[in-house]
Amino acid sequence: xxxxxxxxxxxxxxxxxxxxxxxxxxxxxxxxxxxxxxxxxxxxxxxxxxxxxxxxxxxxxxxxxxxxxxxxxxxxxxxxxxxxxxxxxxxxxxxxxxxxxxxxxxxxxxxxxxxxxxxxxxxxxxxxxxxxxxxxxxxxxxxxxxxxxxxxxxxxxxxxxxxxxxxxxxxxxxxxxxxxxxxxxxxxxxxxxxxxxxxxxxxxxxxxxxxxxxxxxxxxxxxxxxxxxxxxxxxxxxxxxxxxxxxxxxxxxxxxxxxxxxxxxxxxxxxxxxxxxxxxxxxxx
Numbered sequence: 001x002x003x004x005x006x007x008x009x010x011x012x013x014x015x016x017x018x019x020x021x022x023x024x025x026x027x028x029x030x031x032x033x034x035x036x037x038x039x040x041x042x043x044x045x046x047x048x049x050x051x052x053x054x055x056x057x058x059x060x061x062x063x064x065x066x067x068x069x070x071x072x073x074x075x076x077x078x079x080x081x082x083x084x085x086x087x088x089x090x091x092x093x094x095x096x097x098x099x100x101x102x103x104x105x106x107x108x109x110x111x112x113x114x115x116x117x118x119x120x121x122x123x124x125x126x127x128x129x130x131x132x133x134x135x136x137x138x139x140x141x142x143x144x145x146x147x148x149x150x151x152x153x154x155x156x157x158x159x160x161x162x163x164x165x166x167x168x169x170x171x172x173x174x175x176x177x178x179x180x181x182x183x184x185x186x187x188x189x190x191x192x193x194x195x196x197x198x199x200x201x202x203x204x205x206x207x208x209x210x211x212x213x214x215x216x217x218x219x220x221x222x223x224x225x226x227x228x229x230x231x232x233x234x235x236x237x238x239x240x241x242x243x244x245x246x247x248x249x250x251x252x253x254x255x256x257x258x259x260x261x262x263x264x265x266x267x268x269x270x271x272x273x274x275x276x277x278x279x280x281x282x283x284x285x
Contacts, residue, residue: 001038009041012049015089023088024169036074036081049085054095057082061099072102108269109235110228117236123221129214131180131187132198136211136230138177140237140255142167143230147206149197151188156181163256172256238263242270 005013016037020030040060041049052060064070064078079101086095112120117137124130136146145163153162159176176184193199198206215230226232234255241251252263 001034005038005041006044006046008046009044009049012085012089013038013041016085019089020084026169032077033081033084036078037085039078040082050090054098057095058099065102072104075102076104109239109265110226110232111236111239111269112224112226112228112232113236114240116222116224116226117233119222120218120224123223124214124218126214127183127187128191128198129218131183132206132211133215133218133230133233134177134180134183136215137233137237138180139163139174140234140241141174142234143208143211147196147198147208147211150195151193151197154184154197156184167256170256172253174254235266235269238266239269242266 002010002013017034020033064075083096086092121130121134124133153164160173161176163172163174194203196205200206212230238251238255248263252260257263
């Protein structure tokens with residue numbers, strides 16, 4: 001990436017990397033920010049990025065939409081990366097005051113119904129894979145969180161699991177489902193994990209990509225043909241909790257959401273209230 005950037009702008013790239021590290025941004029965020037920022041630096045060639053004005057930046061973002069055809073989500077990500085450089089590295093606080101943000105499309109979470117979930121779990125013969133998927137759903141975990149669970153994080157007396165350094169670098173506790181305890185103990189006896197609950201080769205941490213692959217295979221085996229990723233297990237957990245009458249602020253805590261607004265999206269997926277509304281078609285009979 002760095003070799004494609006002209007020498008005049010390589011210092012800007014390095015300063016951004018250093019600042020991201022000092023602010024302890026996650027590895028994923030650092031990767032995304034550097035990737036998006038580098039697109040601008042490469043395009044500039046030997047023109048210094050520090051000389052850009054708000055008007056020139058507007059022109060660049062318009063170029064991203066019209067020529068590069070990037071979507072709203074990626075454009076927001078690119079704006080954030082470039083904004084980080086000008087505001088956090090160069091301390092130019094007013095650079096983005098008049099730069100508009102693209103409105104993000106509202107896409108609802110995709111969920112699985114309970115019958116589909118049972119088919120997925122029942123069609124998974126491998127004990128490790130089954131426990132892994134059942135915990136993703138049963139505790140509403142992100143895939144990055146399930147691979148980060150350590151043996152020491154599980155408290156079978158209090159029936160809780162510590163989700164350490166989840167998104168936003170926050171710890172939280174989630175209840176361990178009663179129904180999985182015996183299966184979890186059987187798994188521990190068979191696989192004997194040392195540090196991580198789910199270990200890969202040579203005792204290393206199980207990879208996110210491997211968990212995603214396990215879920216995809218389980219969907220195929222179960223004959224469930226929805227276009228949905230493993231994050232759908234977390235969405236299903238939240239939706240089913242809401243439909244079961246759980247308070248939305250309690251669900252917010254369990255999911256580790258910063259804002260209640262993030263959790264409220266599930267009210268648009270849940271059929272708890274909508275199921276009581278009858279179509280006028282039914283009253284014609």
